Amino acid sequence: xxxxxxxxxxxxxxxxxxxxxxxxxxxxxxxxxxxxxxxxxxxxxxxxxxxxxxxxxxxxxxxxxxxxxxxxxxxxxxxxxxxxxxxxxxxxxxxxxxxxxxxxxxxxxxxxxxxxxxxxxxxxxxxxxxxxxxxxxxxxxxxxxxxxxxxxxxxxxxxxxxxxxxxxxxxxxxxxxxxxxxxxxxxxxxxxxxxxxxxxxxxxxxxxxxxxxxxxxxxxxxxxxxxxxxxxxxxxxxxxxxxxxxxxxxxxxxxxxxxxxxxxxxxxxxxxxxxxxxxxxxxxxxxxxxxxxxxxxxxxxxxxxxxxxxxxxxxxxxxxxxxxxxxxxxxxxxxxxxxxxxxxxxxxxxxxxxxxxxxxxxxxxxxxxxxxxxxxxxxxxxxxxxxxxxxxxxxxxxxxxxxxxxxxxxxxxxxxxxxxxxxxxxxxxxxxxxxxxxxxxxxxxxxxxxxxxxxxxxxxxxxxxxxxxxxxxxxxxxxxxxxxxxxxxxxxxxxxxxxxxxxxxxxxxxxxxxxxxxxxxxxxxxxxxxxxxxxxxxxxxxxxxxxxxxxxxxxxxxxxxxxxxxxxxxxxxxxxxxxxxxxxxxxxxxxxxxxxxxxxxxxxxxxxxxxxxxxxxxxxxxxxxxxxxxxxxxxxxxxxxxxxxxxxxxxxxxxxxxxxxxxxxxxxxxxxxxxxxxxxxxxxxxxxxxxxxxxxxxxxxxxxxxxxxxxxxxxxxxxxxxxxxxxxxxxxxxxxxxxxxxxxxxxxxxxxxxxxxxxxxxxxxxxxxxxxxxxxxxxxxxxxxxxx
Numbered sequence: 001x002x003x004x005x006x007x008x009x010x011x012x013x014x015x016x017x018x019x020x021x022x023x024x025x026x027x028x029x030x031x032x033x034x035x036x037x038x039x040x041x042x043x044x045x046x047x048x049x050x051x052x053x054x055x056x057x058x059x060x061x062x063x064x065x066x067x068x069x070x071x072x073x074x075x076x077x078x079x080x081x082x083x084x085x086x087x088x089x090x091x092x093x094x095x096x097x098x099x100x101x102x103x104x105x106x107x108x109x110x111x112x113x114x115x116x117x118x119x120x121x122x123x124x125x126x127x128x129x130x131x132x133x134x135x136x137x138x139x140x141x142x143x144x145x146x147x148x149x150x151x152x153x154x155x156x157x158x159x160x161x162x163x164x165x166x167x168x169x170x171x172x173x174x175x176x177x178x179x180x181x182x183x184x185x186x187x188x189x190x191x192x193x194x195x196x197x198x199x200x201x202x203x204x205x206x207x208x209x210x211x212x213x214x215x216x217x218x219x220x221x222x223x224x225x226x227x228x229x230x231x232x233x234x235x236x237x238x239x240x241x242x243x244x245x246x247x248x249x250x251x252x253x254x255x256x257x258x259x260x261x262x263x264x265x266x267x268x269x270x271x272x273x274x275x276x277x278x279x280x281x282x283x284x285x286x287x288x289x290x291x292x293x294x295x296x297x298x299x300x301x302x303x304x305x306x307x308x309x310x311x312x313x314x315x316x317x318x319x320x321x322x323x324x325x326x327x328x329x330x331x332x333x334x335x336x337x338x339x340x341x342x343x344x345x346x347x348x349x350x351x352x353x354x355x356x357x358x359x360x361x362x363x364x365x366x367x368x369x370x371x372x373x374x375x376x377x378x379x380x381x382x383x384x385x386x387x388x389x390x391x392x393x394x395x396x397x398x399x400x401x402x403x404x405x406x407x408x409x410x411x412x413x414x415x416x417x418x419x420x421x422x423x424x425x426x427x428x429x430x431x432x433x434x435x436x437x438x439x440x441x442x443x444x445x446x447x448x449x450x451x452x453x454x455x456x457x458x459x460x461x462x463x464x465x466x467x468x469x470x471x472x473x474x475x476x477x478x479x480x481x482x483x484x485x486x487x488x489x490x491x492x493x494x495x496x497x498x499x500x501x502x503x504x505x506x507x508x509x510x511x512x513x514x515x516x517x518x519x520x521x522x523x524x525x526x527x528x529x530x531x532x533x534x535x536x537x538x539x540x541x542x543x544x545x546x547x548x549x550x551x552x553x554x555x556x557x558x559x560x561x562x563x564x565x566x567x568x569x570x571x572x573x574x575x576x577x578x579x580x581x582x583x584x585x586x587x588x589x590x591x592x593x594x595x596x597x598x599x600x601x602x603x604x605x606x607x608x609x610x611x612x613x614x615x616x617x618x619x620x621x622x623x624x625x626x627x628x629x630x631x632x633x634x635x636x637x638x639x640x641x642x643x644x645x646x647x648x649x650x651x652x653x654x655x656x657x658x659x660x661x662x663x664x665x666x667x668x669x670x671x672x673x674x675x676x677x678x679x680x681x682x683x684x685x686x687x688x689x690x691x692x693x694x695x696x697x698x699x700x701x702x703x704x705x706x707x708x709x710x711x712x713x714x715x716x717x718x719x720x721x722x723x724x725x726x727x728x729x730x731x732x733x734x735x736x737x738x739x740x741x742x743x744x745x746x747x748x749x750x751x752x753x754x755x756x757x758x759x760x761x762x763x764x765x766x767x768x769x770x771x772x773x774x775x776x777x778x779x780x781x782x783x784x785x786x787x788x
Contacts, residue, residue, distance in 0.1 A: 015050055019058055021314025022050065023065040024321070030069050031325050039471065069322060076325050091141065094177075097134045099184045102219040109171055111138065117164055120171035132184040134176045142169040149523035149765030149781040150556050152395070152563025162330065187280045191215045197423055201435035209442045210419045210435075212238055213412065216281035225446055227554065228453040231591065233398030234405070236339070237412050245290035247413060249274060251420055267298045289336060292316035309344045313337070331393045335386050342385025343378055349481040350377065372406070379405040384477055388470045391463040395562040398459050400452045408445045408452075415441035456593045456621060461567040466507070472500040514772065515638050517649055517675050521707060521767040522556060523781065526735030526742070527580035529557060530682060530707065531564075534649045535638040535675060538570040542671070542682060544584035553584030558592055571596040573628070575669040575684030577606035585614040589621050596624040600669055602661035628669055629658040630697075638675065649675035654701070655686065655694050665710060666690045672703060678771040681725055683709035683716070691721040704776065705769065706730045708751075708758065712743020722754055729778065730758040731767055738762075759783075 015022045026047045033040025051062050095111035095118070102108075106123035109130060120140050122129040130136050145167070148155045160168065194215055198207040208220020218226065218238055229235045252273060256266035274291045281287050296312040317337055320327050327333050379402050390397055398404075415438040422434035452458055465473075476496055482489040518533040527546035533539050539561070545552030561569070572594055574582050588594065597618045604615070604627060618625060632653040655670035656662075668684030681703040687710065694701065706727035709716035711734040730751055734742040743760060751758050759767065765781035 018308060018311040018314060019061055020311050020318055022047075022054075022058075023062055024314045024318040026051070026062055026066050027069040027318060027321060028328060030066065030073060031321065031328050034073060035329070039467070042471075065318070072322055072325060091172075092137070092139050094135070094137050097130045097132050097136060099132050100129055100188055102217060104219055104223065111136070116166040119160075119163070119165050119168040121169070122171045122174075129171075130174055130176055131179070132188055133180050133182040135178040136174045136176050138174040139172045140169045141172050142167055147782065149761075150560050151766075151781070152559035152561075153556055154559075162326070183279065190280060191217055194423065195220075197431070198419070198435055201432050202439040205446075206439040206442050209238075209446070210415070210438060213244060213416045214419060214423075216287070225449070228446070228449045231398065231453040231458045232404045232408075232449055233401030233459070234408060234449060236335075237409060244416065245274065245277075245287060245294065247416060248277070248420070249294050251417065255424070264302060267302060271295050271298055288320060289313070289316045289333075289340070292319060293340075310341065310348075313340055313344065331389065334389045334393075338385040338389055339382040342381040342383075345385075345478075345481060346377065346381030350374075375406050376402060387462075388474045388477075391465060392467070392470055395461055395463045395565060396459050397462050400455070400458050404449065404452060408448050411441045411445035411448070415439075415445065454590065456589070456591060459591075460593075461562050461565060464563065464565050466503070469500060469503055472496055472503070476500070515676065516770050516772045518771070519673070519680055519705075519767075519769040520560070521731050521733055521761065521769075522560060523761045523766040524552060524556065524733060526711065526738040526740070527552070527583065528575070528684065528711075528733050529584075531557075531560065532651075532673060533564070533566070534636050536636050536649070538636065539566045539568070540571050540573060540651070541569055541588070542573045543575055543581040543684070544572065544588055546580040547583035551584055551587045553587035553591060557584055557588060561592065568593045568595065571598045571626075573598045573669065573671070574603060575682075576600070576664045576667055577603045577608055577611045578664055578685065579608075579610065581684070582611055582614055586610075586617040589614070589617045589623060594618075594621070594623050596626055598626050598628050598669075600629065600656055600667060601627045601658055602656065602667045603664070603669075605661075606664065627658075628653045630655055647676065649673075654699050655690055657693070662689070663687070665715070668709070670694065672701070674703075676771050676773050678705075678776050679703040680705040680707065680769070681727070682707045685710040685713075685716070687715050688718050691716065691718050695720060695724060701725045704728050706756075708732045708743070708747065710742075711735075711738075711740070712747045712760070713740070714744035714746040717747045717750060719750055719754070722750060722756065727756055730756050732758060732760045734760055734762050736762040 015025075025043065029040050029043040029047050031040075032043060051059055054062070093111075093113045095113035098110040098112055098117070100107050100109055103121065106121040107129045109120050109122050111118045111120060118140070120138070145157050145160065147157060160166075191211065195207060195211055198210050202210065204220060205222050205225065208218070208222070209225075212218040212221050221238060226235070226238065229238055249270060252270045253266055256269055257263070261269070271294070274294060278287055278291050293309075293312045293316045296315055297309070320333070383397075383401060387397060418434045418438035418441065422431045422438065425431055425434065463470075476493060479489050479493045479496075483493055484490075515535040517535045518531075520531040520533075522529040522531065522545070524543075524545040525548075528543040529545045529552065530542040531539065532542065541557065544557060569588075569592060572585060572588065574585060574597070577599075585597075589597075597615070603611075604625070606612075615625070630653055634651040636649045638647045638649055650673070652672045652674070653669065654672055656667040661667060665685040666687045666689045668686045668690060670684060670686050670690070671682045673680050673682065679702075681701065683706070691709075701721070701724040703725055704727065706722075706725050706729075708730050712732040732743045748758070759780065761767070764783045768779045768781075770777050
């Protein structure tokens with residue numbers, strides 16, 4: 001075995017002096033192989049080639065960790081229980097309270113009931129919640145675990161599984177049978193003490209921000225503000241992460257040295273305090289990873305050895321995944337690790353480092369570098385490193401995150417520092433001044449975040465791309481810093497670039513060879529929301545659901561659009577001005593790029609305040625508003641490949657007539673969408689009177705598919721109308737157990753008598769229809785394939 005490494009050419013040389021990082025790669029390859037064999041084997045081959053170039057002493061270390069990981073994997077597979085999400089048969093039980101998590105809806109009580117963990121929300125404000133360490137007899141109202149019916153929306157089952165909960169619900173009653181002290185009881189009391197110190201001097205929202213920044217409890221942060229931070233790519237500021245730990249460690253070391261403690265003693269005390277800080281904040285992976293990195297680096301200084309930041313990161317990640325292999329699949333873990341690695345590697349190859357003599361010659365350059373260029377560079381490296389994971393999990397990136405990191409993150413940092421010093425100073429007027437200062441910085445940060453999030457382009461859709469393509473992109477990012485330094489890196493980079501280009505071009509050509517268009521009838525409850533994607537990849541949203549506890553735009557529509565890789569909406573079409581059809585419109589206009597709003601002239605003049613607010617929002621966002629009327633035709637040429645004949649995708653407006661305005665449902669926009677030889681009729685809430693008006697014209701109604709009008713109400717779908725349409729299949733958009741009892745038995749009997757098969761979103765979830773040249777397919781989110 002050749003013990004010497006060619007420093008200039010070997011791609012694996014950087015891993016030789018970072019054994020912990022190398023071990024993490026090997027352990028990850030094993031865990032990935034268990035879930036995704038192909039990708040795990042590829043990483044494993046890379047790891048094997050790399051290790052074979054290492055000295056035998058290091059190979060033995062790698063083998064030790066690999067065997068240890070294999071034992072952990074076997075133990076995790078054979079000894080961990082499979083979590084069942086069936087609703088518990090009994091509403092009573094006995095359990096042990098592990099921890100309490102204050103939330104906006106109440107206090108989440110985490111209970112262990114004979115090895116099964118449950119999350120029960122205590123909502124009764126008149127009765128104090130049980131404390132950590134209490135054994136209780138409880139009664140609960142269990143919530144059903146319903147699979148998501150819209151791709152990209154919140155997956156309750158996946159969330160429960162990630163938290164190792166067997167179920168969740170409401171804690172309706174309890175009695176404490178035994179109480180004992182556990183560390184979490186003191187940690188919970190400490191969080192309450194923190195809140196009590198801030199409450200007299202700051203508003204509830206500002207207190208919630210301070211508690212979230214210092215103790216990891218985000219329950220007091222308003223949901224609207226959290227959404228603003230998410231849209232601007234700054235949500236990491238609200239979660240306890242490396243940013244907070246680094247800041248906290250620096251403040252701790254500063255304070256300890258102010259007491260004239262020796263450096264060694266100060267470092268040891270800081271390490272102990274930060275290790276205690278991990279469980280206080282809930283023990284999340286970003287906190288654990290950051291604290292472990294700090295401990296490794298400080299330990300190195302104690303022994304007068306300079307710790308390598310990248311190897312320290314590898315050591316922290318290695319311990320975390322060996323302790324809990326499932327952590328590897330946590331998006332937060334992946335983003336935190338990628339961002340930290342990106343910043344470290346970026347600093348190693350920073351183009352802005354200069355000698356002291358050069359720095360003294362350019363004082364203006366030094367100012368620009370310190371306050372603008374270097375923060376921008378750090379943001380760039382972190383953004384590039386996390387981009388593959390953000391695209392894979394969320395299909396979105398924030399173009400304004402750069403501005404946020406330059407201006408908002410420092411303000412949050414100042415607020416956090418002022419809040420921390422307020423806790424350490426026992427003098428009331430000084431404490432009040434510091435908390436008020438913290439509130440000022442956080443208020444200003446919140447205001448700027450709200451300004452940035454107000455743009456529809458604050459968050460843009462990217463992807464989805466094939467996993468293989470994202471993996472290639474990640475490898476290219478890793479190779480880019482050494483592109484000009486190593487010949488082998490250049491060869492590998494160019495080869496993978498060609499491969500990624502071929503993959504991308506093949507995907508693009510496939511869409512032109514086999515054109516298609518899609519209609520998705522979203523499960524919007526007792527409401528309507530339909531998404532049309534034309535062969536030219538233009539997107540039209542017909543109606544936007546109904547707003548209840550949450551807005552349908554943020555809860556359903558935008559997550560679906562992101563999941564499908566849709567970047568812009570060509571037009572939002574509102575069939576009529578009823579709340580169950582425009583409920584998400586205003587939020588959609590503010591939160592997603594929309595080019596136009598199409599409606600009928602009668603709808604435009606409807607005086608409902610919430611509807612007029614939606615129109616005003618569209619005007620404020622410079623969205624073009626266009627009236628549709630009978631006879632209008634929206635036509636697109638279907639993309640061709642080489643010598644394919646010209647064909648068109650069309651949306652024809654069949655109703656209403658512009659001559660007079662009637663009742664809102666009667667005036668519903670009715671569209672017939674056609675392309676590639678297939679068609680679907682979309683009827684909004686069209687009534688019997690509206691159907692009769694269309695039948696009295698010479699308009700052809702025959703369509704392959706029909707979206708049944710007015711959620712299946714008996715005021716629609718006359719036999720004559722159904723016979724004129726002659727659909728092969730019909731769809732009803734209605735809420736489960738809705739108070740109107742839609743669909744009406746009268747309508748379903750009509751459909752049955754005409755032998756028209758139909759499905760209801762209340763039973764089947766969302767419908768996904770894809771039209772191709774020779775056929776069409778229909779799938780539902782709950783019943784899967786319907787046709788063929």
